[in-house]
Amino acid sequence: MSLSAVMGISLSGMQAQQTRATATANNVANAMTPGYDRLETTFSSEATGGVRASVSPTGDKTFDEMSNVDLAQEAVALAESEIGFKANASVWETGADMWDVLMSIKRD
Structure with missing residues (x-):
């Protein structure tokens, strides 16, 4: 695995966690909203390495x-x-x- 691939995988992980934090912030902001269905983040691996986050409502029962x-x-x-x-x-x-x-070795 190349160094740039490892960095790309870590970047996708940071982006996925940012998506999760955004969904969490949205849930907190709407905690007192009647009938709000909390958002849930799910992670899936990508074929090229890395991770993808998707956000969707839980579908759990809400109250008026x-x-x-x-x-x-x-x-x-x-x-x-x-x-x-x-x-x-x-x-x-x-x-x-x-x-x-690696770049300093290459220059020397």
Whole structure:
């Protein structure tokens, strides 16, 4: 696997976690909206490597006077998204450092 492929995979991971964080923020913003159906993020692997995030309503039962958003669940989802983003960012930074080393070797 090439270095640029690894960096591309980590970039797709960061983008997927950003999508999840956006859906979570939307859920929190609409927690008090009557009848709101929370959004759920699902991840799938891509054939070329990496990950794709898709967002859709859960389809769970909602009520006329409240939504089906659990703020504790959303806090956990946001924490998981942050950890996933940081892990992918670390891979990206390591790849960038390796790229710099390769370029300095090539110049010398």
